[in-house]
Amino acid sequence: MDAQDFSIEVFMVYYYVSETTKELVGPVELPVIPGVGVVLPGNAIELPEALPAAETGYVWVWRNGAASQLIDLRNREAYRKDTGGVEIWFELGPLPDYLTLKPRPGEYYFWLNDDWVLDLAAELTGKTAQANAQRDSRLFQIVIRVAPLQYAYELGEATSVQLATLQEWKRYALKLMDIEQQPDFPMIIDWPASPVSGVTV
Numbered sequence: 001m002d003a004q005d006f007s008i009e010v011f012m013v014y015y016y017v018s019e020t021t022k023e024l025v026g027p028v029e030l031p032v033i034p035g036v037g038v039v040l041p042g043n044a045i046e047l048p049e050a051l052p053a054a055e056t057g058y059v060w061v062w063r064n065g066a067a068s069q070l071i072d073l074r075n076r077e078a079y080r081k082d083t084g085g086v087e088i089w090f091e092l093g094p095l096p097d098y099l100t101l102k103p104r105p106g107e108y109y110f111w112l113n114d115d116w117v118l119d120l121a122a123e124l125t126g127k128t129a130q131a132n133a134q135r136d137s138r139l140f141q142i143v144i145r146v147a148p149l150q151y152a153y154e155l156g157e158a159t160s161v162q163l164a165t166l167q168e169w170k171r172y173a174l175k176l177m178d179i180e181q182q183p184d185f186p187m188i189i190d191w192p193a194s195p196v197s198g199v200t201v
Helices: 120-154 160-177
Strands: 013-017 024-028 044-047 058-063 066-071 076-080 086-089 109-112 115-118
Touching: 013 058, 024 058, 120 160
Parallel strands: none
Antiparallel strands: 013 024, 013 044, 058 066, 076 086, 109 115
């Protein structure tokens, strides 16, 4: 019996390779040229079998002559560990060490041991400064309102209504000076109401 030749047809799977990121796109079908077969473009590779679906948040790339998965954080907001500032990340692969995906919870947090940690001393100092600045702003507005009333009093020309108003503004000023005595100062401040209804000072 004559020996018969058996040819085994090998099926390959083709992927395009991104020039910049080396990301694999495919599988794709390439045209078969009669008498020649498939001509592999310079931006393509062939594999013996199709790659499985990449894990969620990852993509297949062709690097160092092999297919591997890289995390895909492109177009994501990342945060600087030193300042909390926002940067948009555009590259494949893990973030550099100076960035994190965790947003900074507030201005008084700093990065320590892979997380943001509240600096209680800085928060106390900062909120105290903010409270004092707000109080001083309100006291300045009081000075503007009290000055003409005080002049009328000193000249003996103040009406009873003006005298009562002058006393209200003075009491209001004293209450502002006492906000530091509140038990939750400076985290929580119960600001005294202005003597003038509807006016915030």
